Amino acid sequence: MIETADQIFVLLKQWVVGLLPAGLQPVAGVLLSVVAIIAVFPTLFALAVWVERKALGRMQNRIGPNRVGPLGILQPVADGIKSLTKEDIVPLSADAAVHFLAPVVLVVAVFMGFAVLPMGRNMELVDMDAGLLFFFAMGASTELSVFMAGWSSRNKYSLLGAMRAVAQMISYEVVLLLSSAAVVMITGSLSLVKIVEAQNHYTWGLPHWYIFTPWGCAGFVMYAIAATAETNRSPFDLPEGESELVAGYHTEYSGFKFALFFLGEYLAMFSISGLGTTLFLGGWSAPFSFLGWVPSWIWFFAKVMLSIVVFIWMRGTLPRLRQDQLMNFAWKFVLPLTMLNLLVAGLWRFLGDGWERWVVCSAILVLAFAVMGREGMRREHFGPRRYRYAE
Amino acid sequence: MSLVFYAIAGLTVAGGLAAMLLKNTVHCALALTVAFAGIALLFLELDAQFAGFAQILVYIGAVAVLVVFAILLTRGSETPKGGVFSRNWLTGLAIAAGVFAVLGWAVLGSARALPGPGGTPTAAPTVTVLQIGNALMGRYVLPLEIVALLLTAALIGAVIVAMHEKEGAK
Numbered sequence: 001m002i003e004t005a006d007q008i009f010v011l012l013k014q015w016v017v018g019l020l021p022a023g024l025q026p027v028a029g030v031l032l033s034v035v036a037i038i039a040v041f042p043t044l045f046a047l048a049v050w051v052e053r054k055a056l057g058r059m060q061n062r063i064g065p066n067r068v069g070p071l072g073i074l075q076p077v078a079d080g081i082k083s084l085t086k087e088d089i090v091p092l093s094a095d096a097a098v099h100f101l102a103p104v105v106l107v108v109a110v111f112m113g114f115a116v117l118p119m120g121r122n123m124e125l126v127d128m129d130a131g132l133l134f135f136f137a138m139g140a141s142t143e144l145s146v147f148m149a150g151w152s153s154r155n156k157y158s159l160l161g162a163m164r165a166v167a168q169m170i171s172y173e174v175v176l177l178l179s180s181a182a183v184v185m186i187t188g189s190l191s192l193v194k195i196v197e198a199q200n201h202y203t204w205g206l207p208h209w210y211i212f213t214p215w216g217c218a219g220f221v222m223y224a225i226a227a228t229a230e231t232n233r234s235p236f237d238l239p240e241g242e243s244e245l246v247a248g249y250h251t252e253y254s255g256f257k258f259a260l261f262f263l264g265e266y267l268a269m270f271s272i273s274g275l276g277t278t279l280f281l282g283g284w285s286a287p288f289s290f291l292g293w294v295p296s297w298i299w300f301f302a303k304v305m306l307s308i309v310v311f312i313w314m315r316g317t318l319p320r321l322r323q324d325q326l327m328n329f330a331w332k333f334v335l336p337l338t339m340l341n342l343l344v345a346g347l348w349r350f351l352g353d354g355w356e357r358w359v360v361c362s363a364i365l366v367l368a369f370a371v372m373g374r375e376g377m378r379r380e381h382f383g384p385r386r387y388r389y390a391e
Numbered sequence: 392m393s394l395v396f397y398a399i400a401g402l403t404v405a406g407g408l409a410a411m412l413l414k415n416t417v418h419c420a421l422a423l424t425v426a427f428a429g430i431a432l433l434f435l436e437l438d439a440q441f442a443g444f445a446q447i448l449v450y451i452g453a454v455a456v457l458v459v460f461a462i463l464l465t466r467g468s469e470t471p472k473g474g475v476f477s478r479n480w481l482t483g484l485a486i487a488a489g490v491f492a493v494l495g496w497a498v499l500g501s502a503r504a505l506p507g508p509g510g511t512p513t514a515a516p517t518v519t520v521l522q523i524g525n526a527l528m529g530r531y532v533l534p535l536e537i538v539a540l541l542l543t544a545a546l547i548g549a550v551i552v553a554m555h556e557k558e559g560a561k
Contacts, residue, residue: 098418128440136452138447139452144452144455148421151463
C-alpha cells in the first residue's frame with residue numbers, strides 16, 4: 001500500500017504506456033512525462049501567484065484578492081483569461097522577430113531545467129550522468145532571452161533593465177555554480193539522482209541532509225542568496241524595479257507575451273527551489289525516518305512550496321538593494337566565501353569521521369564570515385547621506 | 392549520418408552564415424548563438440554529454456552574452472550605413488581558408504589514429520563525467536593548471552585595467 005502510494009505516478013505511467021503498441025512505448029513514455037511537467041508546474045504557478053498576492057496583502061495590511069471565488073482563489077484563472085484576451089501590442093520601432101522570440105526562448109529554457117530534477121523516488125524524466133551541468137546550461141540560456149527582450153523593445157527602460165538583469169545574473173551565477181560544486185565534491189557525482197540517494201540515510205532517525213553539515217549549511221545560505229538574485233526576486237529585483245524602470249526588460253510586453261514572462265519568472269523560481277531542495281535539503285527524502293511512509297513526491301513538492309513561501313516572505317520584508325551594493329556583495333563577500341567553502345568541503349572529506357571535522361570546519365567558516373563581515377562593514381560609512389542631483 | 396545529423400548541421404551552418412551576412416550587429420551575435428547551440432547539439436548527438444553541456448554553459452551562457460555586451464558598450468547596435476563588408480576581404484578569405492585547411496588536416500589525420508583496421512572506428516566507448524574528471528586531475532593536470540594560470544592572469548589584468556580608469560577619473 002505504502003509502496004503503491006509512493007510509486008503511484010510511475011505505475012500510472014507504466015499502465016498507460018502498456019496500453020499502446022510496443023513500437024510507440026518509448027516515445028509515449030517520454031511524452032507523458034513531459035505533459036505531466038507542463039501540466040503540474042503551471043498549476044503550481046497559479047497557486048503560487050494566489051499565495052503571493054494574499055500573503056503580500058496581509059504583510060502590507062491589505063486583504064488581497066477576494067472577489068473571484070472563495071478567498072479569491074480563482075483570481076489566477078481570471079488573470080489568465082484577461083491576459084489571453086488583451087491586445088498584443090508590439091512597438092513600431094521594435095525588432096519584431098526578436099521581440100517575439102524572447103519570451104518563447106525564456107519559457108522553453110526554463111521548462112528544460114525540470115527534465116533532470118528527481119521529483120520523487122524513480123520520478124525523473126531523464127537520469128543524466130551530467131544532470132547538474134544540464135540544469136545550469138539551461139539556466140544560462142535564460143540570460144540571453146532577457147537581453148533579447150530588453151534590446152528588441154527599443155525602449156531605454158527595457159534596455160537598462162536588461163543590462164542590469166544580465167550583469168546581475170552573470171555575477172550571481174558564479175556563486176550559484178561554486179556553492180553547488182561543494183555538493184558535487186562530496187557526492188562524487190553530477191547526477192541529481194545520485195546526490196539525493198547520498199543524502200537518503202538516517203542516524204537516530206535524523207536525516208543526512210547536506211544542510212546539516214557546516215559546509216552544507218554555509219553552501220545552502222549562499223545558494224539561496226544566489227538563487228534569489230538569479231530569479232530577480234526582491235531584494236534583488238533591480239532589473240524590474242518599478243520605482244525606477246517601469247517594469248524593466250518586459251516594459252514593452254503586453255497580453256500573453258507578458259504572461260509568458262510572468263510564467264517564466266515563477267517557473268524559474270520553482271526549478272531553482274527544486275534544485276536547492278535536491279542539493280541541500282535531501283530532495284524527496286523524509287525529514288525523519290519514522291515519516292518514511294509518506295510518499296516521496298509529497299516531500300519534494302512540500303519542500304519546494306516552502307521555499308516559495310520563504311521567497312514571498314523575503315519580498316514582503318526586505319527593501320530593494322542598490323546596484324553597486326548588489327555587485328559589491330556578490331564579488332567581494334559571497335564569492336570569496338564560496339571559494340573558502342570549497343576548501344572546507346575538501347577538508348571535511350579528508351578529516352575522517354570523528355567529531356574534529358565538525359569543530360574545524362565550523363570554526364573556519366564562522367571565523368571567515370565574522371572577519372569579512374566586519375572588514376566590509378568598517379569601510380561603509382553609515383550616517384546622513386548626500387545626494388547630487390542632475391543639473 | 393542520420394537525418395538528425397543533417398538537420399543539426401544545417402542549423403549550425405545557417406547560423407554561421409547568418410552571423411556573417413546579417414547587417415545588424417546584434418542580429419549577427421544572436422545568429423552566432425544559434426551556431427553555438429547547433430555545435431552543442433552535435434556534441435550531444437555524439438553522446439558527449441559533458442562537452443555538449445559545457446559548450447552551452449560557456450558559449451551561450453557566457454561568450455554570447457559577453458559579445459552582446461561588448462557590442463552595446465562600444466559602438467552601439469545601430470546598423471552601419473556603409474555596408475558590413477570589409478575592404479580587405481581577400482586577406483580574411485586567405486586566413487579563413489588557412490584555418491579551415493589546418494582543421495581539415497587535423498580531422499582527417501585523427502581518423503588514422505583510431506584503433507581498428509583501416510582507421511574505421513570500432514564500438515564507441517562510453518565516457519562518464521567521472522572518467523573525464525579523473526583524467527583532468529590525473530593525466531592532464533599540467534595543461535589544466537597552465538590554463539588556470541592563464542585565466543588568473545587575465546582576471547588580474549582585467550581588474551588592473553578597471554582600477555586604472557577609476558583613479559584617473561578622480
